[in-house]
Amino acid sequence: MRAGVDNAKIQVFSEIGRLKEVLLHRPGLELENFTPEYLREFLFDDILYLEIAQQEHDTFCAVLQKAGVDVRYVETLMTQAMHHNQDAGKMFINQYLVESGVMSEKMRAFVQDWLYDSFSEQDIVNRVIAGIRSRELPTTHTQSLSAMVSKSYPFITKPIPNLLFMRDPFCSVGNGVILSSMKNAIRRREALMLDFIFKNHPDYVNADIPRWFDYTNPTSLEGGDILIINHETLFIGISERTDAYSVEVLAENLFKNSSNTIKKIVAFVIAKKRAFMHLDTVFTQIDHDKFTIHASIEDKLTLYTITPSGVGKSLHITQEQKSLEEILVKILDRNVTLLRCGNGDTIAGDREQWNDGANTLAIAPGEVCVYQRNRVTNQLLEDNGIKVHMLPSSELSRGRGGPRCMSMPLRREIL
Template identity: 30%
Template structure:
């Protein structure tokens, strides 16, 4: 029986106690160069190599916190017949090709007939198209229900915000089933003890509303930092603002909004250019976060259910300093050389995941970023050495654990993208 933790996340850096992961499966390989773009990939992955790299991440995390696998959690949920029927019904509404539509093969009954573990796999890895007529036999489409190619980036479809879970309103419909699965996990597994908030449940929702977890960072329990770009719209940020206003807290709370470029694709989320590392340090892609440019930083202050003001700020770090968070920036790609900065940002060099204050994980391939981390007091530790017990984390105060990343970065994300924390200890600010 799973040992569930009660959901509570009030920062990006508090000591990690629980995290949800999804080890890449056959859904990652079930694509070709022709349909990779539709799957939101710029390249195709070698599954065997990607799984070995991911195993370094999951093995390290299991040594420091309670880890949960999406497929295991979903299997538990599907053991509840009521939940099973509700989920399959929603899938059929969300993806019409799954249900009856003209002569389209209906797989609803097929899904309902499956055992929980098999159904969990089908919902993630896809259902092959049954070639029972000439059109389908000649079709280039191989799946009646497409695989969730991006699901190992568990960060995007749901976000822990204090003691609630905000469900992602994905920018691309190919990922909608991820949000459905994550909401089902939190709605039907009582051990997490949380409430889900889903934008699609609001009948007055703006159709332009999109929210993804890579854009939502909890700096402190009174400060949210949100990226505004191709994956999280201004309407999505307004939805989050509206949720905070309904809480009518007497203390001031703040949303810092950072505009992001629409291209290249490496600027997909805020955590690709900015992540928190310690109580006094952060990782930045300097050209966007610190240099003067056309991308705005906006500060929204709310109190007692009202917006007090909305103002422009010079940059994200200055805005945080005004709120009592004086952070020293460490540069993705190191200082000075734009080529190194661009190359390493492309390979998720700014995308770090904290397991505690000053204790983070990232890709070892970004050597200039790692040099900058080391110069700022972080010991560089290889995940392999930790897994093999060659070194003990308790011997080090501040460190970055490096995982190999020849395949995983091809999917367009790093350690933070691949982790959905559900509980962290409070930070001694």
């Protein structure tokens, strides 16, 4: 089966088809709403300087727009969806407060009334993302034992700083979507936001978009671990953030759906550590026959191929004895080039992979966005005929996510 519905609301059948529409989140006050004491809780390694981070992100957006990409912002879609269905918006706020740990029904009602009485829908969305500090609420708010005990904690609802990395809470696959079940509690509200958008935004509510996986799944799966090699093949990382069982659930959901074109999943077992948190931090596609990779994972990869068994919902799973390069050659039916982060140099490779040198966003075949700071890797890409858009990244790189991490394609041209 060839890749399906052209001009659909979601249309992503590859990593490299010319990018037509993408979803971003411009960083906001959520980056200023936590202190070094809470870095580990919020999955950050450092405090970002918001003004410079926004300037760098605006440059990223401008590069995409100049290339003809329609850039959309998740905060704008949220605001439009809340305006389109105000009752659903209030239900979302209640669920958001539950997910934020506000378990008192009276307290939730008070916070919701305060938000809707005091702010526009756009401001409500901004506060949902930025988090609500305890001192922001009127002093007359309803007291509860839990609120009094936790009085020293600075947040009623915690900020959502990782929304910057739009690749993770959902993933476009073909003409459908995966709503991620996030590994860490601090990120689970991100998928809740995307669920609200797809159910209530006027662009999507009647678009009949298949959902291949749901955020309510009890084991984790995140979008940064999913690469669409072609209209029939997914690569998925079993990583620090994605569990093997979730890959099986996704495979069963895809294979039983007649509107899906995916026929094979190749699962990678990668080291469960901060530097390799997702597959796309160590491996991305940049052209029909070229890929970036962090060299240190090549000899340590365990690969499994998952295909339909033809019997009910069961799967056929085999451990691959081939190298990654051999698998790519077989799938793509062409020779491939693996471009090693840092040009294979151990020190440069580790330094530049830490700053997302292998995490590229393809605008088109052979045309990518990268962080400017990874000069050895960038020169390697240019030497191999890749058109490279270098982005300033003194602050954004501190978040441990590159151009691919910060973007979720909604539509690409079908190759």
